[in-house]
Amino acid sequence: MTDAMPVGERRQLAPPTVDTGAFGWARKNLFSSWGNSLTTIVLALFFGWLLSWFLNWALFTATFDAKTGAECRGHGACWALIHEKYRYIFFGSFPYEQHWRPLFAVIAMLAMLVLSADRRMWNKRLLLIWGVGTFVTFLLMFGQLHISIGLILFVALAAGGLGMILHGTIASPAEINGWRALAAIGAIGLLLRLFGVLPAWSLAIAPLSYVETGLWGGIPVTMILATYGLVFAFPFGILLALGRRSNLPLIKGLCVGFIELIRGVPLISLLIMASVMLPLFLPSGMTIDKFLRAQVAVILFAGAYIAEIVRGGLQSLPKGQFEAADAMGLSYAQKTTLIILPQALRVVIPPLINTFIGFFKDTSLVLIIGIFDFLNTANQALVDPNWAGFPGEVYLFAAFVYFCFCFSMSRYSKHLEIELNKGTRR
Amino acid sequence: MATTAAKARQDLSTAPSVITLRGVNKWYGQFHVLSDINLDVKLGEKIVVCGPSGSGKSTLIRCINRLEEHQQGDIVVDGVTLSNDVKNIEAIRREVGMVFQSFNLFPHLTILDNLTLAPIWVKKMPKKDAEEVAMNLLTRVRIPEQANKYPGQLSGGQQQRVAIARALCMRPKIMLFDEPTSALDPEMVKEVLDVMVELAREGMTMICVTHEMGFARAVADRVIFMDRGEIVEQNEPEEFFANPKNERTRLFLGQILHH
Numbered sequence: 001m002t003d004a005m006p007v008g009e010r011r012q013l014a015p016p017t018v019d020t021g022a023f024g025w026a027r028k029n030l031f032s033s034w035g036n037s038l039t040t041i042v043l044a045l046f047f048g049w050l051l052s053w054f055l056n057w058a059l060f061t062a063t064f065d066a067k068t069g070a071e072c073r074g075h076g077a078c079w080a081l082i083h084e085k086y087r088y089i090f091f092g093s094f095p096y097e098q099h100w101r102p103l104f105a106v107i108a109m110l111a112m113l114v115l116s117a118d119r120r121m122w123n124k125r126l127l128l129i130w131g132v133g134t135f136v137t138f139l140l141m142f143g144q145l146h147i148s149i150g151l152i153l154f155v156a157l158a159a160g161g162l163g164m165i166l167h168g169t170i171a172s173p174a175e176i177n178g179w180r181a182l183a184a185i186g187a188i189g190l191l192l193r194l195f196g197v198l199p200a201w202s203l204a205i206a207p208l209s210y211v212e213t214g215l216w217g218g219i220p221v222t223m224i225l226a227t228y229g230l231v232f233a234f235p236f237g238i239l240l241a242l243g244r245r246s247n248l249p250l251i252k253g254l255c256v257g258f259i260e261l262i263r264g265v266p267l268i269s270l271l272i273m274a275s276v277m278l279p280l281f282l283p284s285g286m287t288i289d290k291f292l293r294a295q296v297a298v299i300l301f302a303g304a305y306i307a308e309i310v311r312g313g314l315q316s317l318p319k320g321q322f323e324a325a326d327a328m329g330l331s332y333a334q335k336t337t338l339i340i341l342p343q344a345l346r347v348v349i350p351p352l353i354n355t356f357i358g359f360f361k362d363t364s365l366v367l368i369i370g371i372f373d374f375l376n377t378a379n380q381a382l383v384d385p386n387w388a389g390f391p392g393e394v395y396l397f398a399a400f401v402y403f404c405f406c407f408s409m410s411r412y413s414k415h416l417e418i419e420l421n422k423g424t425r426r
Numbered sequence: 427m428a429t430t431a432a433k434a435r436q437d438l439s440t441a442p443s444v445i446t447l448r449g450v451n452k453w454y455g456q457f458h459v460l461s462d463i464n465l466d467v468k469l470g471e472k473i474v475v476c477g478p479s480g481s482g483k484s485t486l487i488r489c490i491n492r493l494e495e496h497q498q499g500d501i502v503v504d505g506v507t508l509s510n511d512v513k514n515i516e517a518i519r520r521e522v523g524m525v526f527q528s529f530n531l532f533p534h535l536t537i538l539d540n541l542t543l544a545p546i547w548v549k550k551m552p553k554k555d556a557e558e559v560a561m562n563l564l565t566r567v568r569i570p571e572q573a574n575k576y577p578g579q580l581s582g583g584q585q586q587r588v589a590i591a592r593a594l595c596m597r598p599k600i601m602l603f604d605e606p607t608s609a610l611d612p613e614m615v616k617e618v619l620d621v622m623v624e625l626a627r628e629g630m631t632m633i634c635v636t637h638e639m640g641f642a643r644a645v646a647d648r649v650i651f652m653d654r655g656e657i658v659e660q661n662e663p664e665e666f667f668a669n670p671k672n673e674r675t676r677l678f679l680g681q682i683l684h685h
Contacts (some may be wrong), residue, residue: 323493324530328544328596329519331512338543342534 092217128322143208157186213291217372229298237306262304275369313344351412441468523545523593531577575594583614
């Protein structure tokens with residue numbers, strides 16, 4: 001057929017058909033030879049046996065309802081244990097009748113995370129979502145928030161200053177004046193407070209009973225440590241990565257030193273430092289909440305790792321991108337925020353999410369300083385002598401919950417990669 | 427074609443200088459890449475720089491907008507002497523547009539966003555105005571219909587035309603071209619050169635590193651030949667191609683014109 005057609009008048013032909021459909025696929029991939037067929041059958045039998053054993057244990061002979069562990073013995077899985085202990089596993093030592101508070105705190109955080117996962121929210125709305133979400137989460141967890149005037153003024157100064165720096169080169173004059181005004185209010189207010197002109201007033205929001213961080217436990221602890229750890233570590237890591245590439249020797253030296261130092265020690269030693277050593281250096285009478293110390297340790301640790309990942313992304317960009325941005329007269333801040341970071345971060349989504357998943361699980365190490373995150377409350381549930389002897393069920397349950405979180409992160413990473421690379425294939 | 431173009435050329439004898447290089451020297455480590463360069467570029471002048479690979483021609487034009495730092499001598503662009511002052515450098519870069527061999531469009535932005543970025547952020551132009559300017563320029567380089575695509579979806583020639591439009595969006599006084607057609611497939615070279623010729627006819631001051639000798643004949647007021655970091659010879663194109671004075675120039679022209 002083809003050779004009958006003269007050159008220049010050839011029709012476009014359809015590609016040759018291959019074995020399609022489930023049957024064709026199986027014959028090609030599973031039963032292509034005697035050896036392959038045998039392997040397929042043996043493996044199928046093995047996995048079938050494994051599955052039937054598991055289903056038998058986990059479902060058919062399992063105990064779902066029992067008063068003590070003794071009733072479970074001799075049967076399959078003891079899910080009654082999970083049923084009995086799930087509230088402790090999820091919420092730790094939080095006062096039992098108040099468990100609705102961590103529950104709603106977790107829901108608030110999940111809502112906050114799901115909302116910020118949507119790319120359409122990646123603008124000023126994101127700040128609003130996180131402001132409200134954070135406020136609700138901590139109000140529910142603590143029950144009472146006492147926000148001192150000093151803190152409010154400090155936040156105003158920090159936000160105003162940050163707005164001036166970040167927007168100084170990329171915003172309209174009116175916007176910059178707004179940030180300047182905010183920073184000025186913060187600075188003047190802090191000075192007045194320092195000289196005692198303003199009274200030591202604090203904004204008290206106290207609708208519920210106070211629950212100290214020592215009683216927190218379970219899922220909210222894991223989520224707070226991981227979420228806020230990474231939310232603060234991410235910009236911190238970006239700054240470290242940019243600093244490491246700086247031309248100024250001092251900044252470069254500090255960043256390299258910090259990254260190498262933090263990466264050189266295990267997270268556990270950093271946590272112990274934060275919990276045991278740090279209080280020794282503080283002036284007497286001054287204490288910093290243990291939970292906060294652990295949180296800061298996680299932030300510093302994750303920051304160093306994220307910095308190296310981001311640096312990889314920065315190095316993957318062709319030099320021409322930097323030069324084109326320079327040649328257009330963009331300032332360093334504009335070049336970095338508009339051209340370099342959007343591309344560099346896109347490249348490093350997979351390793352970044354990989355690190356996030358790692359840190360979500362690594363937060364369990366806070367057990368070492370006496371904070372009970374999800375895995376540690378699960379562990380603690382095994383201590384009850386009435387229910388001794390069923391570690392498998394509890395760990396399987398804990399593993400399942402961790403898997404749900406980590407798998408959703410992994411899927412989201414995949415989704416984000418596709419979303420961000422739409423139309424930008426080179 | 428060359429003669430008509432020559433007639434169309436404006437008289438530059440009274441035009442003021444916009445770029446002046448005095449005794450410029452630059453080293454890469456031990457390698458002396460620019461040695462004692464003196465150059466005066468008049469407003470509206472079109473200069474073509476050619477020379478063998480590694481002769482310092484790209485480095486020369488990259489020194490003019492401070493993508494490369496020179497170590498000795500003075501470079502004055504539009505009345506501003508280049509120094510390490512960032513404000514100084516940014517002021518010069520606003521007046522000098524640059525087109526690269528590898529286009530260097532921003533792949534994460536649409537064509538329109540590529541064009542409006544600098545006017546909006548550097549010149550603080552309102553978004554609407556910037557988009558209007560951008561669309562006019564895209565029409566001028568004959569690809570307005572690609573405005574909402576991403577650079578990766580365009581052909582090389584189209585990308586380079588977008589890059590020219592992007593540089594023009596800043597309304598520069600001077601345009602620098604660093605081998606703009608070297609990375610293009612042969613059939614796309616013409617579409618880019620056409621845009622450049624048009625730009626030259628409109629009176630833009632241009633310094634162009636290129637080996638497109640047809641382009642040099644058609645629009646250049648002066649052709650500069652560089653070798654081993656020096657300006658070996660410079661002349662009007664007719665004279666430059668018809669009887670090159672220097673042996674090295676003759677050798678180079680012989681190599682590039684004979685195939």
